[in-house]
Amino acid sequence: KAGVTQTPRYLIKTRGQQVTLSCSPISGHRSVSWYQQTPGQGLQFLFEYFSETQRNKGNFPGRFSGRQFSNSRSEMNVSTLELGDSALYLCASSFSGTVNEKLFFGSGTQLSVL
Amino acid sequence: AQTVTQSQPEMSVQEAETVTLSCTYDTSESDYYLFWYKQPPSRQMILVIRQEAYKQQNATENRFSVNFQKAAKSFSLKISDSQLGDAAMYFCAYRSAGRGGSEKLVFGKGMKLTVNP
Numbered sequence A: 001k002a003g004v005t006q007t008p009r010y011l012i013k014t015r016g017q018q019v020t021l022s023c024s025p026i027s028g029h030r031s032v033s034w035y036q037q038t039p040g041q042g043l044q045f046l047f048e049y050f051s052e053t054q055r056n057k058g059n060f061p062g063r064f065s066g067r068q069f070s071n072s073r074s075e076m077n078v079s080t081l082e083l084g085d086s087a088l089y090l091c092a093s094s095f096s097g098t099v100n101e102k103l104f105f106g107s108g109t110q111l112s113v114l
Numbered sequence B: 001a002q003t004v005t006q007s008q009p010e011m012s013v014q015e016a017e018t019v020t021l022s023c024t025y026d027t028s029e030s031d032y033y034l035f036w037y038k039q040p041p042s043r044q045m046i047l048v049i050r051q052e053a054y055k056q057q058n059a060t061e062n063r064f065s066v067n068f069q070k071a072a073k074s075f076s077l078k079i080s081d082s083q084l085g086d087a088a089m090y091f092c093a094y095r096s097a098g099r100g101g102s103e104k105l106v107f108g109k110g111m112k113l114t115v116n117p
Helices: none
Strands: A005-007 A010-013 A019-024 A031-038 A042-050 A053-057 A064-068 A074-078 A087-094 A109-113 B003-005 B010-014 B019-021 B024-026 B032-039 B046-052 B064-069 B074-079 B088-096 B105-107 B111-116
Touching: A005 A087, A010 A019, A019 A087, A019 A109, A031 A074, A042 A064, A042 A074, A042 B105, A053 A064, A074 A087, B003 B088, B003 B105, B010 B019, B019 B111, B024 B074, B032 B064, B032 B074, B046 B064, B046 B074, B074 B088
Parallel strands: A010 A109, B010 B111
Antiparallel strands: A005 A019, A019 A074, A031 A042, A031 A087, A042 A053, A064 A074, A087 A109, B003 B024, B019 B074, B032 B046, B032 B088, B064 B074, B088 B105, B088 B111
16 A cells, blocks of 8 residues: 655745645545654644545644645645745545554655745 | 654664654543654655554564553653664654544654664
């Protein structure tokens, strides 16, 4: 069974641009959550989607958005990029997102904003 | 809001020896889950072990075990017979039992473990 796949693995953008990251969950998983990892702030929760609906959202500005498609694949978008958005973006999937389920993480997308 | 603290940014251990990673957390909730995740250079977060707060028995997974002290809000990870493959960043994390779904993970800052041959 394929794991969680995130594309692209690396991305370089300049300030003011926008970016879209993709996450394909494990087959059969319907919950996808996103985390931002930076050296200064550590890992912070962005949002969680289940069956195309956002169920939970972290404390990030509106420039950060996401969506989930009917096949459970998820995308996150960051508009008007800032230098501070440089980070590793990780997504995780589980069957239904309930707390007693194991989360499976992808290897992340490393975003560099110049 | 819940917080997770890992006070040791780095540790090292000799191969085959035992090492303990510390973690404390703060919460007003009574029902929650605690986790240790490992992040090797591949960047993928891998679940090492999980503890449910309502279970008094400490979780064990092969060479990995925890010392869960609920009253003290302490959750340490013991790695026995350390192997070179154990070298990685280790993150302690908290997840509320909450409403039955979609509760986020709250992570500590992480700790870099080096295993010396």
